[in-house]
Amino acid sequence: GDSVTQMEGPVTLSEEAFLTINCTYTATGYPSLFWYVQYPGEGLQLLLKATKADDKGSNKGFEATYRKETTSFHLEKGSVQVSDSAVYFCASRGTYKYIFGTGTRLKVLA
């Protein structure tokens, strides 16, 4: 069945460091891909999305490109801030059902 695999955390970075969180997927067909962010005690917020191959989603300095050839959707940010500390979930969606990765906790130190 469909699945999403993302790198385990926690990831600890200093402020202004470069961030990469890896995400790969398996799917029958061509799903839409998403990154969601979850702050402590809160629900999920959509960070960015891409709906087809080679699409680049971007928001708040975060970027991810839908790579069909490598079935990947890695999340990147050039310079992280303390306020970026949260759990990040990669997800795929075929028709209506989301498949989530296990989440990666990011901690940014001042």
Next chain:
Amino acid sequence: GAVVSQHPSWVICKSGTSVKIECRSLDFQATTMFWYRQFPKQSLMLMATSNEGSKATYEQGVEKDKFLINHASLTLSTLTVTSAHPEDSSFYICSAGVGGYQGYTFGSGTRLTVV
């Protein structure tokens, strides 16, 4: 943008009692809402799809008699955890949206603790 409100944000109940969680779409009508469960430090698992005016569709392994879902209107779906046990303690999150290629909006979640 689409806003989904979930209530309560946290609840503590005794074993054997039932707890109801509400999920409301505030500024749009949602014919379909989804209920997820998240265990500590784990990902979200889809429990069921709630359809307005009809029975919910449960994922494999989810007890429909234990997790009662009602979608009585286009803006409200409820999840009732019946005869709760400590192993039902979890973070429950609903989501709704207009469908298509847009991402669904998630509620803020409900942390249920059964003692």
